[in-house]
Amino acid sequence: MKDSPVDAAPANDLQEPNEAATKAAVFCAAERLFALHGFQNVSVRDITADAGVNLASVNYHFGSKDALLFEIFRRRTAELNRERARMLHEATDRHQGKPPVRDILEALFAPPLRWATPENDRRISVQFIIRSRSEGTEEMREALTKDVSHLARFADALIAACPGLPRETAYWRLHFCLGMVHNNRFAEFDRLHVLSDGATREGDIEALLKRMLDFAEAGFLA
Amino acid sequence: MKDSPVDAAPANDLQEPNEAATKAAVFCAAERLFALHGFQNVSVRDITADAGVNLASVNYHFGSKDALLFEIFRRRTAELNRERARMLHEATDRHQGKPPVRDILEALFAPPLRWATPENDRRISVQFIIRSRSEGTEEMREALTKDVSHLARFADALIAACPGLPRETAYWRLHFCLGMVHNNRFAEFDRLHVLSDGATREGDIEALLKRMLDFAEAGFLA
DNA sequence: GTCTATAGATGGATAGAC
DNA sequence: GTCTATCCATCTATAGAC
Numbered sequence: 001m002k003d004s005p006v007d008a009a010p011a012n013d014l015q016e017p018n019e020a021a022t023k024a025a026v027f028c029a030a031e032r033l034f035a036l037h038g039f040q041n042v043s044v045r046d047i048t049a050d051a052g053v054n055l056a057s058v059n060y061h062f063g064s065k066d067a068l069l070f071e072i073f074r075r076r077t078a079e080l081n082r083e084r085a086r087m088l089h090e091a092t093d094r095h096q097g098k099p100p101v102r103d104i105l106e107a108l109f110a111p112p113l114r115w116a117t118p119e120n121d122r123r124i125s126v127q128f129i130i131r132s133r134s135e136g137t138e139e140m141r142e143a144l145t146k147d148v149s150h151l152a153r154f155a156d157a158l159i160a161a162c163p164g165l166p167r168e169t170a171y172w173r174l175h176f177c178l179g180m181v182h183n184n185r186f187a188e189f190d191r192l193h194v195l196s197d198g199a200t201r202e203g204d205i206e207a208l209l210k211r212m213l214d215f216a217e218a219g220f221l222a
Numbered sequence: 223m224k225d226s227p228v229d230a231a232p233a234n235d236l237q238e239p240n241e242a243a244t245k246a247a248v249f250c251a252a253e254r255l256f257a258l259h260g261f262q263n264v265s266v267r268d269i270t271a272d273a274g275v276n277l278a279s280v281n282y283h284f285g286s287k288d289a290l291l292f293e294i295f296r297r298r299t300a301e302l303n304r305e306r307a308r309m310l311h312e313a314t315d316r317h318q319g320k321p322p323v324r325d326i327l328e329a330l331f332a333p334p335l336r337w338a339t340p341e342n343d344r345r346i347s348v349q350f351i352i353r354s355r356s357e358g359t360e361e362m363r364e365a366l367t368k369d370v371s372h373l374a375r376f377a378d379a380l381i382a383a384c385p386g387l388p389r390e391t392a393y394w395r396l397h398f399c400l401g402m403v404h405n406n407r408f409a410e411f412d413r414l415h416v417l418s419d420g421a422t423r424e425g426d427i428e429a430l431l432k433r434m435l436d437f438a439e440a441g442f443l444a
Numbered sequence: 445g446t447c448t449a450t451a452g453a454t455g456g457a458t459a460g461a462c
Numbered sequence: 463g464t465c466t467a468t469c470c471a472t473c474t475a476t477a478g479a480c
Binding site for chain 2: 454455456457458
């Protein structure tokens with residue numbers, strides 16, 4: 001967009017050797033812009049301009065635009081999965097190896113919701129992850145489809161917590177719960193806000209978590 | 223858009239006058255390719271090649287790529303909303319103006335699910351609509367956010383069906399139900415299939431509808 | 445390591461023949 | 463109305479100066 005071809009730079013006598021800072025700036029700018037505007041709608045130029053670094057930085061530090069986005073994706077999903085696994089582990093310990101449905105669902109819901117707290121830096125990461133589910137590259141979608149080991153632990157826990165429930169039904173209900181989580185996008189919140197004429201405030205994350213747990217727990221025990 | 227009345231009718235001896243067929247072919251090819259591969263990943267060249275028409279057809283018949291996709295979006299969402307409204311109306315008639323939660327939710331869930339029946343032509347339309355929620359143009363998203371009149375009727379019906387429930391809670395639970403619907407994408411079905419080791423078959427739509435209703439009804443009445 | 449300049453590829457749109 | 467050929471904008475990636 002902006003081009004200042006003529007007088008580029010005065011004598012660049014003191015260079016900024018801060019490689020890590022440049023890489024981090026690119027990483028954060030890319031995550032934010034992609035989360036806000038979509039993967040295909042953000043160019044490498046947009047990212048480097050926003051980060052205040054030169055155009056070649058993306059390729060130098062990450063190899064390519066796709067590789068950059070895949071690295072963001074891998075890091076964020078790994079963090080999310082780790083936090084969910086930790087909470088599930090704690091719930092298992094609290095209940096002698098057999099946590100109830102509500103505690104399992106809390107381990108599934110709470111991490112992405114707590115990240116979404118208004119003042120939280122990771123708020124944007126949640127939107128990035130949700131977006132990559134539908135807009136990601138083939139590589140991302142393949143990783144999502146194949147790496148279900150993390151979800152399998154939740155499925156196993158839910159099946160154990162619902163002895164009378166057919167396995168198949170438990171899987172479907174887990175699928176429904178994930179749908180509830182993935183629908184927490186900015187655009188959907190906005191739409192709900194319009195529909196309810198302002199009665200729904202997504203800023204109160206703990207209240208939203210309780211609402212989701214009430215709904216999903218009842219659905220699971222139906 | 224259409225104006226060719228004036229300089230009418232040179233001898234149309236050799237030409238293919240099948241305007242409607244060309245336009246329909248473009249429409250269907252675009253809908254299918256976008257539903258399968260995403261909006262930004264499909265070029266006008268892909269669409270016209272798939273439809274077997276020439277490259278200029280899209281601009282001639284629809285004005286632009288964006289206008290074409292917006293027209294698909296408008297037609298399909300209108301059809302879906304009409305079908306949902308009809309079912310809600312029928313449920314209201316059946317129950318003297320006060321349909322129960324399950325019947326309201328069935329009017330919300332059944333149309334997109336029945337479209338998704340394997341042999342149904344509209345199967346692809348559902349995927350298109352779901353995708354346009356997150357990948358659509360600014361114009362589409364604005365239309366989605368602002369046109370909530372169709373959803374308002376569902377919200378009103380649900381509020382009436384749950385006298386003790388705070389309005390705010392009803393709106394949130396409707397939001398959760400919509401999340402369940404929007405999660406019915408091919409990629410998510412595939413993931414669930416892997417997770418459950420083949421135990422979940424999304425082909426049986428009526429069974430899936432019953433599962434969704436069981437879950438959502440219990441959640442709504444919690 | 446950082447930056448500029450540019451190569452190389454692609455895609456949306458359109459002019460003009462028929 | 464249909465089609466080909468082409469224009470022009472934009473993007474990713476990279477070569478090479480410093």
